[in-house]
Amino acid sequence: xxxxxxxxxxxxxxxxxxxxxxxxxxxxxxxxxxxxxxxxxxxxxxxxxxxxxxxxxxxxxxxxxxxxxxxxxxxxxxxxxxxxxxxxxxxxxxxxxxxx
Amino acid sequence: xxxxxxxxxxxxxxxxxxxxxxxxxxxxxxxxxxxxxxxxxxxxxxxxxxxxxxxxxxxxxxxxxxxxxxxxxxxxxxxxxxxxxxxxxxxxxxxxxxxxxxxxxxxxxxxxxxxxxxxxxxxxxxxxxxxxxxxxxxxxxxxxxxxxxxxxxxxxxxxxxxxxxxxxxxxx
Numbered sequence: 001x002x003x004x005x006x007x008x009x010x011x012x013x014x015x016x017x018x019x020x021x022x023x024x025x026x027x028x029x030x031x032x033x034x035x036x037x038x039x040x041x042x043x044x045x046x047x048x049x050x051x052x053x054x055x056x057x058x059x060x061x062x063x064x065x066x067x068x069x070x071x072x073x074x075x076x077x078x079x080x081x082x083x084x085x086x087x088x089x090x091x092x093x094x095x096x097x098x099x100x
Numbered sequence: 101x102x103x104x105x106x107x108x109x110x111x112x113x114x115x116x117x118x119x120x121x122x123x124x125x126x127x128x129x130x131x132x133x134x135x136x137x138x139x140x141x142x143x144x145x146x147x148x149x150x151x152x153x154x155x156x157x158x159x160x161x162x163x164x165x166x167x168x169x170x171x172x173x174x175x176x177x178x179x180x181x182x183x184x185x186x187x188x189x190x191x192x193x194x195x196x197x198x199x200x201x202x203x204x205x206x207x208x209x210x211x212x213x214x215x216x217x218x219x220x221x222x223x224x225x226x227x228x229x230x231x232x233x234x235x236x237x238x239x240x241x242x243x244x245x246x247x248x249x250x251x252x253x254x255x256x257x258x259x260x261x262x263x264x265x266x267x268x269x270x271x272x
């Protein structure tokens with residue numbers, strides 16, 4: 001017997017970790033992993049509410065979020081590879097062509 | 101029993117997520133993320149979401165993270181180098197971001213304190229709604245009510261594959 005709020009707190013903490021990683025990390029791959037962490041936190045919220053409200057639609061939405069995350073990972077990692085080929089670095093501070 | 105499992109795997113989850121932030125080498129962060137996803141799959145099982153737990157392990161902990169690890173190895177990503185300046189804004193915003201996230205969590209607790217009586221898992225799943233969240237139930241919903249979105253996702257995946265191939269191709 002676990003209260004719904006516990007799942008929401010866990011999800012909030014995971015999302016906060018993802019946001020923090022997105023902001024403080026400088027390696028582009030780690031930043032991308034932080035985004036995946038945030039998506040996972042949202043998925044946990046979906047599943048917790050689906051179980052609490054007895055609605056199966058939440059599981060279907062989690063499925064769609066996973067599909068979008070997989071597509072995003074494929075395209076994002078391809079972009080990272082192509083950035084590395086042209087800039088020879090993974091540090092986001094060195095990818096500053098648009099910076100004034 | 102449910103609460104004990106929740107606390108154990110929730111703690112593993114948070115510990116691995118913090119480890120992801122602390123580690124300098126991307127491969128360590130990737131392995132921490134696999135631990136997070138594995139324990140999340142167990143939490144999904146606790147919530148009665150069998151199909152989602154299986155997909156979490158197969159798609160996330162399997163396919164997506166293998167892709168990450170391969171890219172880390174391919175690009176020979178080493179230790180994260182800290183640039184002396186430029187990330188000051190991020191450092192200033194990161195701590196408030198964490199505080200805001202925790203604040204939202206605390207707000208949810210205070211707001212939904214009445215919901216604490218409604219507990220998840222346990223007998224509620226066992227009696228009455230047998231098989232909630234198993235692949236059969238999810239498939240019936242997915243292929244009946246959500247058939248069009250499901251087909252659209254297949255097109256999305258196809259576009260993503262083509263885009264990945266085009267972007268990662270070495271230009272002659």
